[in-house]
Amino acid sequence: MKKLLGIILVILLVLPSLSLNALSKENNNYEATNNEPTQETLIKKLLRLRLNLGSIPGLGRYFVQQLRPPVAIQAYPSTVNLTYNKKIYFEIGGKDPQTNEWERMVKLAGTWSWAWASKIIKFSFEVVPIDNTSMDVWNIEFNPELIQMYPNRYNLEWPGAYDPFMTNVSVRLKPNVDPRIVTQDVVLKINVIREEISDKISFLKGAPEFIKKYRDEYIQKEEEIGGKAWFADPSYVFLFNLFSRYYFFIINLPLPYYEERIESTVEVLIKVDKYHLAELKAPESTVNIEPYQAKSVPIAIKNRGSHIDTFNFNVNCSYKDMIVTPPPALTIRPGEEKEAIVGIAAPKSFFSADEIASISVEAYSVDKPKEVFSNVITLKISGVYATGGSTINIGALLILILIVLLLYVYLSKKHKQRMKKLNGKQKQVSFYDSITSSIKSTVKKPIKIVKKQKKPKKMKPKKEVKKEKEIQKPEKEKPKEVKKEEKLEKEPPKPKLEEKPVEEPLPAIVKKEPDSEELKKRQAIQRVLQEQKKQKRKYKA
């Protein structure tokens, strides 16, 4: 007995020194292994022996509490695009990385080997509130809301054990009441909560009873989920019943009867897509436009979308030849209203009586050109437009030429009339001249005067003109004027030249032959002659 005690004491004293030596040597060994493997030393063998002798009960939380490796619970897909008022779906759960199939509930609950120690195991899901964002706009639903399993130690028919560990998540995002508040992209965090009602006393009862009846089934089921069938080994069952049940009981003793803890937190990156919505407000009343008039029509546009958006425009007009230009690109904040200007130019038309045309204005976001928001501007084209066009211009030119011609004719006529009046006076003068000459001749040859006095009835204006010419021949100073006068007298039509005032006095002269009157006339003729002489003198001067 004493000897045994002595050996144990020696071992206890020697081991620490051995371990210290091993540290230094093994470090050297590690360096050596990089180049060439060395033979395992005695110390190494001892250390291996020591390591293998001791079990490692404290491998970590998963191994202590759940006795199983963890399952990565995540979202599938891990990134989703979300649009306002549209529901999106994704899944949360654990997948086997090899098969890419959903893990069974029993695996997450603790496998067939250990889950029997609990009465109920539940998994539920909870959304972690998002910072700086109102959760009122979020509508998140889980289907199923709860994944649960009811294990027992008597058989392997556990309700919910084969349920896939997954839930469908539907997310809907509503626009904020205040459109200026923009919901940004978000990392949505969902806690996977585990609830468990444990049966600690069941550990004291020893190994589960189902291994007696359903051992093969147990091994198969455990293999299916990739677990280890601990209780398939009778020696393990023996040891468990002998020692381990107490050990497990003691370990689980501090844990509460009902436990709720966050198993995992799933993160989903939600990309809030730009929600494009524009409200176009066309003028309420009809826009009046005249033919060949150009004007701009303002149209209000309000961004009812989720983000700052740049809108571009398209315009279409139902009226042929109407020129319509789209407004420029506008960048608008959510909830903000701006004015877009549509340029309109009506075509030429001589007359347009309340013709109706419509302009379709389409706005679209530069990020999503296929999504179009439109409104219609109604136009009323009415009015008269006279000018314009080569035809009209030529017509106007012709009319102008015609007017000028008419004016010329009118003025020339008027001039002629004036000239005639003037000529009439001159004719009277020339007539008097003829008379004077005849008188002169009558003084010498009285009978001839009478004869000549009868002639005026047959007298023609041409002869008078000739006489005038004879009279005016001496006036060489202004021959052009005379010629003009002659032309003017030649041009007019003949009937107009037979003027009565010239003929009227002749019968009176011819028929009436009172002495006193003749004397008076002679006196008058003499006066006229005197005047003519004076004029001639003047002209000569």
Next chain:
Amino acid sequence: MIEKIQRLKILIVLMLIFSSSLVILNSVVKSAPLDDIYECTPFIDIDYNQSLVEQPVLPYDEPRMIPLTVKAKIFGSQMDLVAEKLKGVSLIVKISIEDVPDGCFASINPPILKFNATEEFDINYATLSFTIDKYLNAFSIKKVKIVFDVERLGKLVIAKNYCHDVSFIVGYQPQLSFSYPENNVRDITPMDTAVFPIEIENWGNSVTNVKTEVVDVPEGWQASILESIILNTNLFGNETIGKVSLKVKPPISFGYHEDREIIKVKMTPTTEFKDSEFKGEPVFLYFVVQSRGFATPGFEMCLMIFAFIFVCFIVSKRKTTKKNHRGRKK
């Protein structure tokens, strides 16, 4: 009696020795003297395609996804023994996003990776996704900080945290807004010049040089505009609005005109960074110019003067003629 007491003493001593040796060999408490020999430290490293982060990330664009290759191993004095001992036991690594720049959102999946606890690197994969939901300054370098939290593996592998930064460049997001303070329609005479003031506002995330160009100018028409205008970005609280004027001259050939044309102006936002030019999508602006009226040759004033002199000459001559006539009448 004494013998019984001695046996009891021996039993107590044996029990103590057994329990203490059990504690030493099968340690649960940290104070075990041999624990440090076996203790290993996990090591985590990541690798990713650099070209994916070299491409600038545009604000409001689709999430940028970067596949990460995560490598894990254990190291320590007895790592080979430990690795042998831990065969079949997974090294659990929790991954999370520690820090992101303002306006940036990131997630990493899966949140847990399982590695074989070996002395050689074991490889696993994760995906980092991030978006920019704010106008960050273009071409600035931002970092997403990822934390790898390695779970303790009993007394053999200690828990440890590793941080890795994934850097990326913010892309240039041009965004302009235009307005016509005096609308975009003009009715002028051929001798006039139509002037259209245009207001341009820069909503983008960088100082923007707006290059302007009048395109498809109709024959006989003349149009001119300032070639470019530099606009600041409001990220630094500067004035972001600039003004340019488009000047349009209609044809001025002699005669009556009734011309109408649409003048098209192209505006392209650009910015420069490290001798490289980044261009945005061009924007087109339309202006309607209507020219109506007579276009004179320019020397009409001389003609007018000559005509006036001519008329005066005729009038004076006529007056003299009339005087002469009156004289003759008299």
